[in-house]
Amino acid sequence: MTQSFDLAYTLLADYDSTWSRDGISGERIAQRLGKLSTIGLTAQNGVTRVGFSPLEQRAKELVMEWMKEAGMTVMQDGAGNVVGRIEGQNHDVAAIASGSHVDSVPEGGHFDGPLGVIAALEVVEAWKVQGITPVKPYEVYIFTDEEGTRFDGGMTGSRMITGILDMDNQVTLKDANGLSFEEVLATTGKTLEGFSTATRDKLGIERFIEVHIEQGKKLEKANLPVGIVKGIAGPSWTEIIFEGKAGHAGNTPMDDRQDALTAASELFLYIEKAPTLVNRTSVATVGKILVEPNGSNVIPGKVTLITDIRDIEAHSRDQIVSNVVNKAHEIGKSRNVLVTTSEKMRTPPVPIGEEMTGILNHVFDEMNMDKEYLVSGAGHDAMIFGAQIPVAMIFARSKDGVSHNPAEWTSLNDCTISAHVLKKAIEQCMKL
Amino acid sequence: MTQSFDLAYTLLADYDSTWSRDGISGERIAQRLGKLSTIGLTAQNGVTRVGFSPLEQRAKELVMEWMKEAGMTVMQDGAGNVVGRIEGQNHDVAAIASGSHVDSVPEGGHFDGPLGVIAALEVVEAWKVQGITPVKPYEVYIFTDEEGTRFDGGMTGSRMITGILDMDNQVTLKDANGLSFEEVLATTGKTLEGFSTATRDKLGIERFIEVHIEQGKKLEKANLPVGIVKGIAGPSWTEIIFEGKAGHAGNTPMDDRQDALTAASELFLYIEKAPTLVNRTSVATVGKILVEPNGSNVIPGKVTLITDIRDIEAHSRDQIVSNVVNKAHEIGKSRNVLVTTSEKMRTPPVPIGEEMTGILNHVFDEMNMDKEYLVSGAGHDAMIFGAQIPVAMIFARSKDGVSHNPAEWTSLNDCTISAHVLKKAIEQCMKL
Numbered sequence: 001m002t003q004s005f006d007l008a009y010t011l012l013a014d015y016d017s018t019w020s021r022d023g024i025s026g027e028r029i030a031q032r033l034g035k036l037s038t039i040g041l042t043a044q045n046g047v048t049r050v051g052f053s054p055l056e057q058r059a060k061e062l063v064m065e066w067m068k069e070a071g072m073t074v075m076q077d078g079a080g081n082v083v084g085r086i087e088g089q090n091h092d093v094a095a096i097a098s099g100s101h102v103d104s105v106p107e108g109g110h111f112d113g114p115l116g117v118i119a120a121l122e123v124v125e126a127w128k129v130q131g132i133t134p135v136k137p138y139e140v141y142i143f144t145d146e147e148g149t150r151f152d153g154g155m156t157g158s159r160m161i162t163g164i165l166d167m168d169n170q171v172t173l174k175d176a177n178g179l180s181f182e183e184v185l186a187t188t189g190k191t192l193e194g195f196s197t198a199t200r201d202k203l204g205i206e207r208f209i210e211v212h213i214e215q216g217k218k219l220e221k222a223n224l225p226v227g228i229v230k231g232i233a234g235p236s237w238t239e240i241i242f243e244g245k246a247g248h249a250g251n252t253p254m255d256d257r258q259d260a261l262t263a264a265s266e267l268f269l270y271i272e273k274a275p276t277l278v279n280r281t282s283v284a285t286v287g288k289i290l291v292e293p294n295g296s297n298v299i300p301g302k303v304t305l306i307t308d309i310r311d312i313e314a315h316s317r318d319q320i321v322s323n324v325v326n327k328a329h330e331i332g333k334s335r336n337v338l339v340t341t342s343e344k345m346r347t348p349p350v351p352i353g354e355e356m357t358g359i360l361n362h363v364f365d366e367m368n369m370d371k372e373y374l375v376s377g378a379g380h381d382a383m384i385f386g387a388q389i390p391v392a393m394i395f396a397r398s399k400d401g402v403s404h405n406p407a408e409w410t411s412l413n414d415c416t417i418s419a420h421v422l423k424k425a426i427e428q429c430m431k432l
Numbered sequence: 433m434t435q436s437f438d439l440a441y442t443l444l445a446d447y448d449s450t451w452s453r454d455g456i457s458g459e460r461i462a463q464r465l466g467k468l469s470t471i472g473l474t475a476q477n478g479v480t481r482v483g484f485s486p487l488e489q490r491a492k493e494l495v496m497e498w499m500k501e502a503g504m505t506v507m508q509d510g511a512g513n514v515v516g517r518i519e520g521q522n523h524d525v526a527a528i529a530s531g532s533h534v535d536s537v538p539e540g541g542h543f544d545g546p547l548g549v550i551a552a553l554e555v556v557e558a559w560k561v562q563g564i565t566p567v568k569p570y571e572v573y574i575f576t577d578e579e580g581t582r583f584d585g586g587m588t589g590s591r592m593i594t595g596i597l598d599m600d601n602q603v604t605l606k607d608a609n610g611l612s613f614e615e616v617l618a619t620t621g622k623t624l625e626g627f628s629t630a631t632r633d634k635l636g637i638e639r640f641i642e643v644h645i646e647q648g649k650k651l652e653k654a655n656l657p658v659g660i661v662k663g664i665a666g667p668s669w670t671e672i673i674f675e676g677k678a679g680h681a682g683n684t685p686m687d688d689r690q691d692a693l694t695a696a697s698e699l700f701l702y703i704e705k706a707p708t709l710v711n712r713t714s715v716a717t718v719g720k721i722l723v724e725p726n727g728s729n730v731i732p733g734k735v736t737l738i739t740d741i742r743d744i745e746a747h748s749r750d751q752i753v754s755n756v757v758n759k760a761h762e763i764g765k766s767r768n769v770l771v772t773t774s775e776k777m778r779t780p781p782v783p784i785g786e787e788m789t790g791i792l793n794h795v796f797d798e799m800n801m802d803k804e805y806l807v808s809g810a811g812h813d814a815m816i817f818g819a820q821i822p823v824a825m826i827f828a829r830s831k832d833g834v835s836h837n838p839a840e841w842t843s844l845n846d847c848t849i850s851a852h853v854l855k856k857a858i859e860q861c862m863k864l
Contacts, residue, residue, distance in 0.1 A: 251833075254715055283684065287725075288727055404680065
């Protein structure tokens, strides 16, 4: 007999049901995460529900049903972004909003994205139970293609809403199957023209708060269910090319080589130490390298690599980038290897403003919870909105820090606590 | 007006014609190298004449014509190896032989291979001029597919003659176009069955001497036209896999990583120093690596690499391999990264025996030339024969050490001197 996968059942097994209060239902959160988990469920009990796939659309439609049942008006824009809205006591003011995404990486987990959407919707469910009509309108967002699996991008929906997606570039992209962006849109019934209409002149949102899993181990180490994000790191990508001289591995003496790979190796080891020389929050990674000609018996003549360097403080991040570039040139000089560097991307970090952090501080105090301040190393849709309006993020504890993996897990207690924090924070925003 | 490429003309431009003596003609060597250069000539004035191509066969047929004109009997075996033979005064004894190959790497040069074939043939031409009939039979070899471009092998023809080519494996190989070994053979009218008949019970050769370009800078640095090879290094290939943990480049703190690439980098830098810790002749290279998942924003979870370690002394070579494997495990332990190693190939080095080195010493003394002893880091067909019979190699100076490149160059003086040395050495062998 095969043990069938039942996310809700497993979530409920160690749930402390006293967290189901103030209109928020852990049981409902579990059932909804469970239902979403079946859309794109894999043999490893993970989920493959990539952006712009019919599965992503099915997941959106399921949530849209729940939104309607909760009394929200629902619209989906040309980029596939979903907005559920309840009117407030005041109609003619900007909304308070929350939300996240329902797409996943291939063989991903069931919490990265869905938790933020379900928690945002749970606020409406709770108000319904409590008979509360908020002062201002409240909107729940499902952003399209946050993960960027298909076209190596990410946060595509929120970037389209805010108008920062480069459409001239976007239309030139092809997915792994060779389909163009336009052809992929067509698979979910969308057009380039319709897609372009998603960009808004004004967000119409006053404040935005996103719940997301931490995807790191800090909350687990601190033994805390949720934490306060104080900034979202901005990545900087630099391409560095080492050009030495390919040569026969047998005929070229060790003292007459210009090996591009050993030169690059010196840099890899420097990059590993570079962040700690500057501060404790930054990270630096080389994840992608191309070695040419990449033959077992040929000295590498050329190595092309991308450095991914991030911090919540732009000046620290830029200091590390500059240190790494200088080090690359220094290595090149000492090894007689040509070094060229070019910046491929530099996204500004998004600090969470004191007002928004203050709102969460207040909620944590009210709930008598210890405060842990976190940095988000990954990008999130909230970061995109953060360039235009005040945003905040609440992180929920990730078991073993695992994410983008079927083993991704956040206990139902932690999920439900994150919904309580979100509800109280949204309620604070309603008063401002 | 396009300057047309004329190898013979360029070779003759700085030729000292006093080297055309004792029946050897530098002019003929230049004309023959020039004619071969046109078969597969590239836009960069290099040559692309890969093993098992119709171009390789055309080059062989051109040389076969010259062999016949020189009075040799010519045969081509099922693997495409060509043997030209003149009978000696004694018919019933094993032959003295020389030769090399006419295939090239893609965009290779005009001397790697052809010089050894033309020099071997020049010995016969010279004897014809001098009216000499050698004491023993003399054979000139053109080996098939020395470079191994098509199927990542090499010395295919000589390995087939000596019976060490693993045919069970060979038939499973595919070239870059997906053609099987059998399908590729068919393009030059050969069959697997015919190919198999190339293996001989007995070589029928007493001694073998190969002329080849050095493909290194030692003779140039020593300002000498030719040198004596004292050994052919045997390569050892070891696959080493580092398995760490892939993770998000933004969310994984620097002190919580198991980065397979930085672990591998430590090894790359050790491998670069490893030979000099043991001796001055060995070399160690990592030319081929595979990084997974190889995404710009993902910490490398797995790195697979091949180490190519060579020396003319097996025990030194094996000492370095063992040091590298130990270092890999040490790095794995200190970084909490799983390390697995497996030997992929271990070819015995071929030392050139004292008797054969003695023959060349004698010739150099007779010609009043300084002796430079060289190690061949690359494999050669002579190495394959060397497992069964005494062999020697004569290296001719390579300009700037360049090879496998259109810029590969050996002056006509050096080419012609190598033919003189070969002729005198072959004549010594006739007396033994």
